[in-house]
Amino acid sequence: MYDVIIIGSGPAGLSASVYAKRAGLKALTLEKNPVSGGQVLNTYEVDNYLGLPGINGFDMGMKFREHADGLGCEFQTAEVLSVCKEHREEKQLKAASVNETAVDAAFEPVRAQGFMIETDEGVFRAKAVVAAMGAVHAKLGIPGEEEMAGRGVSYCATCDGAFFRGKVTAVIGGGDVAVEDAIFLARGCEKVYLIHRRDELRAAKILQEEVMSLPNVEIIWDTVAEKIEGNGQVEGISLKNVKTGDKMELPVDGVFVAVGILPDSEILKEIVNCDPKGYVLAGEDGVTDVPGIFAAGDIRSKKLRQIVTAVADGASAIQSVQEYLLQAKITK
Numbered sequence: 001m002y003d004v005i006i007i008g009s010g011p012a013g014l015s016a017s018v019y020a021k022r023a024g025l026k027a028l029t030l031e032k033n034p035v036s037g038g039q040v041l042n043t044y045e046v047d048n049y050l051g052l053p054g055i056n057g058f059d060m061g062m063k064f065r066e067h068a069d070g071l072g073c074e075f076q077t078a079e080v081l082s083v084c085k086e087h088r089e090e091k092q093l094k095a096a097s098v099n100e101t102a103v104d105a106a107f108e109p110v111r112a113q114g115f116m117i118e119t120d121e122g123v124f125r126a127k128a129v130v131a132a133m134g135a136v137h138a139k140l141g142i143p144g145e146e147e148m149a150g151r152g153v154s155y156c157a158t159c160d161g162a163f164f165r166g167k168v169t170a171v172i173g174g175g176d177v178a179v180e181d182a183i184f185l186a187r188g189c190e191k192v193y194l195i196h197r198r199d200e201l202r203a204a205k206i207l208q209e210e211v212m213s214l215p216n217v218e219i220i221w222d223t224v225a226e227k228i229e230g231n232g233q234v235e236g237i238s239l240k241n242v243k244t245g246d247k248m249e250l251p252v253d254g255v256f257v258a259v260g261i262l263p264d265s266e267i268l269k270e271i272v273n274c275d276p277k278g279y280v281l282a283g284e285d286g287v288t289d290v291p292g293i294f295a296a297g298d299i300r301s302k303k304l305r306q307i308v309t310a311v312a313d314g315a316s317a318i319q320s321v322q323e324y325l326l327q328a329k330i331t332k
C-alpha cells in the first residue's frame with residue numbers, strides 16, 4: 001500500500017514525485033513510456049523555463065528525471081487501465097483510556113478509503129492518487145489523416161522532421177506548437193507552409209516574429225484543410241479559404257498536425273468530474289470532487305498550460321495529498 005501513486009511522468013508527475021519523496025511519503029510513479037518527460041520530449045527547444053534558457057526538450061525531460069532518480073523516487077513502467085475506489089479495514093488508535101493496557105485493545109478498526117490501480121503490469125494500491133497523465137494530440141478528423149498517419153502525416157515535428165529534409169511540408173494550426181514546428185521544420189525542409197484557420201496566430205509573439213522572419217515559411221491564412229491527398233503516402237492537401245470559399249490543392253510531402261491537445265483522462269472520466277472537453281475539474285490545489293484523487297498538469301482544467309505551471313501543479317497536489325492523509329488520519 002503506497003501513500004500516493006502518481007500516474008504520469010511529465011513535468012507535473014516528476015515534480016509530484018520529488019515533492020512526495022521529500023515529504024517522506026511512500027510514493028510510486030507509474031509511467032506509460034519508459035522515457036520520462038511527457039510532451040516536453042517532443043519539443044525541440046524550450047526557451048521560457050526559468051534558469052534553463054534554450055534547453056532541448058529531450059534534455060529537459062532527462063534532467064527532470066535525473067533529479068527524481070537522485071532523490072530515490074520509485075518508478076514503474078506500466079499502463080494504467082483503471083482506477084477504482086476501495087474501502088479497507090485499518091486499525092486506528094482509540095482515544096486514550098487508563099484501563100486499557102493491552103496493545104490490541106488500544107486500537108479500533110476503522111473503514112478507510114483507498115484506491116486500486118489496475119495496470120498491464122499488475123494491481124497497485126494507494127491511499128491517494130495524483131493524476132498527471134497530461135494530454136494527447138488532437139486530430140483533424142479529415143479524410144486521409146488516419147490512413148496516412150506515419151506515412152507523411154505526423155503529430156511530432158521533432159520526432160519525424162528529419163524524414164522530410166529537403167522536402168516540402170505543411171503544418172496545420174496556429175498555436176505555440178504549430179509555430180514551433182514550422183520553425184523547426186524550416187531548418188531542414190525546402191519549404192514549409194503554415195496553414196491557419198484565422199488571420200491571426202495564437203502563438204506567443206516572440207514565436208510569431210521568428211516564424212514570419214523565415215524566408216522558407218509561408219503562412220496561408222483563413223484556411224482549413226479538408227482532405228489529405230495521397231495513395232498510401234502523402235502527396236498534398238486540399239484546402240479551403242474560410243472567407244472566400246476558394247479551394248486549392250497544395251502539393252506537399254508531409255503534413256504536421258498541431259491543432260491542440262486533448263486531456264488523457266479516459267481512465268478517470270467515470271469517477272471524477274471533468275469539463276466537457278475531458279479536463280479534470282480541479283483548482284490550483286489539485287483537489288477534485290473525489291476525496292483522495294488529485295489532478296496536476298495539463299490534465300487539469302486551467303488557463304495556462306506550460307511546463308512551469310505543470311511543475312507547480314505537481315508540488316501543490318502533493319501538499320494537498322499530505323493534508324488529505326492527515327485529515328483522513330490514514331497517514332503512517
Ligand code: NAP
Binds near residue numbers: 175
Ligand atoms: P493550442 O494553443 O490550443 O493551439 C491549437 C491551434 O490549432 C490553434 O491555433 C487553433 O486555432 C488550431 N486549431 C484547433 N482545432 C483546429 C482545427 N480543427 N482545424 C484547424 N486548426 C485548428 O495548442 P498547442 O499549440 O498544441 O499548445 C497546447 C498548450 O501547450 C498551449 O496551452 C500552449 O500555450 C502550450 N505550449 C507552450 C509552449 C511554450 O510556451 N513554449 C510550447 C508548446 C505548447 P485557433 O487559434 O483559431 O483556435
